[in-house]
Amino acid sequence: MEMIKVEDLAFEYIRRNEEGDVESINRAIDGVSLDVNKGDFIAIIGANGSGKSTLAKHINAILYPSEGTVWVNGLNTVKEENLWEIRRSAGMVFQNPDNQIIASVVEEDVGFGPENLGVPTEEIWERVETSLKAVGMLEYRAQSPNKLSGGQKQRVAIAGIMAMKPDCIVLDEPTAMLDPDGRKEVISTIQWLNQHEGITVLLITHHMDEVINADKVFVMEQGRIVMQGTPKELFSRIPEIKKYRLDVPQVTELAYELKKAGVDIPEGILFLDELVQALENLGA
Amino acid sequence: MIRDITIGQYYPVDSVLHRLDPRVKLNATLLFIISIFLYETFYGYIAVTIFLASIIMLSKVPLKFILKGLKAIIIILLFTSIFNLFLSKGDILFHIGFLKVTKQGLHSALFMGIRLTFLILGSSLMTFTTTPNQLTDGLERLLWPLRRIKVPVHEIAMMMSIALRFIPILLEETDKIMKAQMARGADFESGGVIKRAKGLVPLLVPLFVSAFRRANDLAMAMEARCYRGGEGRTKMKPLHYGRRDMIAYIILLVYFAGVIAIGIYEKYLPYFNFKL
Numbered sequence: 001m002e003m004i005k006v007e008d009l010a011f012e013y014i015r016r017n018e019e020g021d022v023e024s025i026n027r028a029i030d031g032v033s034l035d036v037n038k039g040d041f042i043a044i045i046g047a048n049g050s051g052k053s054t055l056a057k058h059i060n061a062i063l064y065p066s067e068g069t070v071w072v073n074g075l076n077t078v079k080e081e082n083l084w085e086i087r088r089s090a091g092m093v094f095q096n097p098d099n100q101i102i103a104s105v106v107e108e109d110v111g112f113g114p115e116n117l118g119v120p121t122e123e124i125w126e127r128v129e130t131s132l133k134a135v136g137m138l139e140y141r142a143q144s145p146n147k148l149s150g151g152q153k154q155r156v157a158i159a160g161i162m163a164m165k166p167d168c169i170v171l172d173e174p175t176a177m178l179d180p181d182g183r184k185e186v187i188s189t190i191q192w193l194n195q196h197e198g199i200t201v202l203l204i205t206h207h208m209d210e211v212i213n214a215d216k217v218f219v220m221e222q223g224r225i226v227m228q229g230t231p232k233e234l235f236s237r238i239p240e241i242k243k244y245r246l247d248v249p250q251v252t253e254l255a256y257e258l259k260k261a262g263v264d265i266p267e268g269i270l271f272l273d274e275l276v277q278a279l280e281n282l283g284a
Numbered sequence: 285m286i287r288d289i290t291i292g293q294y295y296p297v298d299s300v301l302h303r304l305d306p307r308v309k310l311n312a313t314l315l316f317i318i319s320i321f322l323y324e325t326f327y328g329y330i331a332v333t334i335f336l337a338s339i340i341m342l343s344k345v346p347l348k349f350i351l352k353g354l355k356a357i358i359i360i361l362l363f364t365s366i367f368n369l370f371l372s373k374g375d376i377l378f379h380i381g382f383l384k385v386t387k388q389g390l391h392s393a394l395f396m397g398i399r400l401t402f403l404i405l406g407s408s409l410m411t412f413t414t415t416p417n418q419l420t421d422g423l424e425r426l427l428w429p430l431r432r433i434k435v436p437v438h439e440i441a442m443m444m445s446i447a448l449r450f451i452p453i454l455l456e457e458t459d460k461i462m463k464a465q466m467a468r469g470a471d472f473e474s475g476g477v478i479k480r481a482k483g484l485v486p487l488l489v490p491l492f493v494s495a496f497r498r499a500n501d502l503a504m505a506m507e508a509r510c511y512r513g514g515e516g517r518t519k520m521k522p523l524h525y526g527r528r529d530m531i532a533y534i535i536l537l538v539y540f541a542g543v544i545a546i547g548i549y550e551k552y553l554p555y556f557n558f559k560l
Contacts, residue, residue, distance in 0.1 A: 060508050084510050092508040099498050100505035104417060104449045111520035116510040124520045146452050160509065 003168050003200045004036040004059055004090070008068035010223075011054055028054040030223035031068075036202060038167065041194045043203045043211035043231075046220035047245040052204045055220070056172045059202065060092040073167060088117060091161030093171045097153035097178075098145075106148075106156055107132065107141040113164040124163075131162035134197065135189050151182025155189055162193070168200035169193070175207060183207070208241075209249045212270040219244055236268035251275050295412040299344040302413045305529045306422030309410045312536050316406045319540055320399050323547035329398065331546055335539050336402060345412045353408045354401065361400050369393035416448045425523055438514030446502070454495060461490050 011029040014022055028051045036042050046052045057063040058070050061077040072090050075082040091113075094100045103109040107128050114124045132138040135155040145153055154174050161169055171190065175183040187210050193199045203210065211217050212231045219227035219234070221244045227234060234241065235252045242248070248256070255269035255278070265278040301309070320332060340350060354361075372389030379385070411419070424441035431437050462472065465486050472483050546553075 062504060062508060084512070087508055087510050092505075094501065094505055094508075096498075096501055098453055099501035102446065102449065102502070102506060102509075104445070108417065108520060112506075112511075113509040115518055115520055116512065118516045118518050120518060121520065121522055124518065128520070145449075164509065 002035055002071070003038045003040070003073065004034075004202070005071040006032055006034045006055075006058070006068070007070075008033055009055070009058065009065050009070060010067035011051075011058065011063060012066045028223055029058075032220075032223070032225055033068075034218060034225065034228075036168075036200060038200055039194075039198050040216065041191070041201045041203070041214045043205065043214035043217045044220060045204075045206055045208065045211055045217060045246060047206065049222075050220040050244075051223040052220045053172050054223075056092070056170050056202070056204050059090050059168075059170050061086045062092075084117075088113075088164050089166050090168045090170055091164055091166040093154070093157050093161060093169060093174050095173045095176050097150050097157060100157050101145045101153060101160075104144055104146075105141075106137065106143050106145055109145060109156060110141075110159045110163050113160055117164060127163040127165070128159075131159040132156075134162055134193060135159045149182060150178045151185035154178065154182065154186045158186070158189060158193070162197075162199075166199065168202065170202045170204070172204050173206070174203075175205065175210065183210070206246065208247050212249060219246070231270055232268040234268075235270060293411065294415050295345045295349060297344045299342060299413065300528070301339070301343040301409075303528065304413075304532055305523055305525055306414050306418040307426055307523060307525075308529045308532050308536075309414055310419075310422050310426060312532070313407050313410045315536060315540055317403060319543045320402050320406070322543060323550075324395055325547055325550045327550060327553055328543055328546045331539070331543055332402060336405060339409060340405075343409055343413050345409070350405060350408065350412070354404060357400070357404055361397060364400060365393045365397045368396050417445060420444045420448070421519075421521070421523060438517075442514075450498070453498075454491070457494060458487065458491055461487055461494075 009029055009032045010027065013026040013028055015024045015026070017023045030051075032051075032055060044052045044055065054063065058065060058077065059072060061072075061083055064078055070077045072086045075086055077083075077086055101109050102112050110128045110131055111124050114127050119127065128141070129138065132141055135158050137152060137155050137159060140148065140152065140156075145156060148156065158169070158171075158174075169190070174190075175186050178186065190201055190203065191213055194201045203214065205211065212235075214231055217227075217229065217231055217234050218225050219241070226244060227237070227240065235248060238248055238253065238256045249270065251272050251274075252269055255265055255275050259265055259267070263279075264282060265275070269275050269278060316335075322328070340347065369385060369389045370383045372386050372392055374386035374388030377385045377387055377390065414422070420441045423444070424437055427435065427437045427440075466472065470483065470486050472480070472487070475483070
């Protein structure tokens with residue numbers, strides 16, 4: 001079953017001067033089509049200005065297509081009556097952890113979404129508790145968000161989305177402002193939710209090591225999808241990836257260089273263990 | 285310096301007062317302020333003093349902490365008292381140089397001082413025992429009827445609570461920008477008032493820009509979480525009056541009726557020559 005379906009999507013940022021005449025048109029997304037199945041872990045990568053954030057905002061109906069159509073759970077995002085159901089079923093986590101926490105107590109912030117949906121009080125409490133447990137932040141429920149680390153704040157933000165019982169979470173560079181520890185925290189939380197709660201995940205990032213566990217990766221460049229496939233398929237095409245100004249995980253790059261130098265190992269190695277295994281096999 | 289001001293702070297201890305519904309405390313503060321200004325009688329003030337003292341005891345907030353709040357207004361207090369003392373017309377008691385002290389002046393200076401002190405004590409006691417969130421919740425519920433005359437009550441309460449959430453963040457940001465500008469040679473400390481005020485421009489401009497950016501981000505995050513105003517919204521922590529709150533209201537009414545009764549029947553009480 002398709003969770004998200006994007007068909008020939010195009011989006012233009014139109015800049016107008018003071019008289020209201022069009023000054024310039026910036027085509028941020030230019031003919032993108034993609035399908036995401038329920039339960040998938042999808043990653044979208046791309047350099048700055050590649051249109052990946054703009055794409056994410058279409059899935060939450062924050063932006064509307066200039067051309068083409070976006071369906072979330074079979075609902076067209078352009079239709080006004082679908083708006084709240086789409087925003088509930090496709091929750092969105094943003095880049096800056098401070099600017100998306102509304103309340104001054106962790107549990108109240110997690111309760112904000114369900115409050116907006118008109119969920120009865122007792123159920124809000126249940127949802128808050130289960131979502132905080134799911135991201136491992138239950139012990140901080142009575143604290144002020146100001147006292148949390150960036151990674152913890154981002155997990156609270158994820159819990160706030162989880163409390164709305166979404167089918168899908170769109171994360172728009174959730175780790176861009178975090179330190180390496182915080183990044184690990186957030187990514188493992190997302191993976192856990194994907195595997196144990198069956199949440200469809202759409203992760204937008206420019207850190208390549210965050211996408212190696214994804215089911216499918218899309219690479220964006222200048223508003224178009226230029227590469228797609230499993231992480232393994234993608235990382236066996238290192239020169240191409242570098243062309244799009246993206247990094248490659250260290251292990252993968254090392255394996256690639258070894259292979260180029262004539263060592264007989266398989267293509268697209270993503271994990272350290274994998275490389276060690278390949279090298280051991282070589283000796284045997 | 286900002287840290288010295290204890291008015292408006294929350295003092296986290298567990299007391300009966302802390303557990304009261306915020307609406308009770310808001311109403312009580314209002315009633316208390318009215319009761320201070322209602323009459324100028326000696327017996328009335330004894331009643332008010334006893335009431336205030338017992339509430340301070342109940343709140344479990346240390347007296348020292350409460351009195352620290354008065355420090356911030358001591359200048360206002362002195363000013364009003366001194367002006368009242370020297371500038372009132374009436375029967376002259378004695379002269380200090382060209383200043384004359386009148387009976388009426390002494391009287392109103394004394395009462396003004398007591399009233400202002402009680403006013404600050406009473407209202408700061410409310411903030412000591414109520415978290416900012418409870419306060420905005422309470423205000424929202426109390427002002428709810430004003431929606432009929434198109435007052436955006438929910439929006440005002442939401443704005444207040446968001447402001448409270450962002451005060452520490454913006455303070456931190458101010459500090460960061462200040463350091464960044466100082467590293468580039470900005471001077472915030474020397475010079476006269478005008479020079480210093482001008483010096484604040486490179487601080488305020490980036491602060492405003494960033495505040496607007498944050499507001500934009502926050503609005504988007506709120507919409508993404510299905511926020512659409514107060515309509516059809518439920519509450520995670522709805523306010524319910526309990527038995528405790530009812531008892532508090534009864535005590536409050538008894539107190540208020542008592543103060544009024546004292547004011548009316550004062551002339552029948554044993555005469556005390558306080559009204560000089």
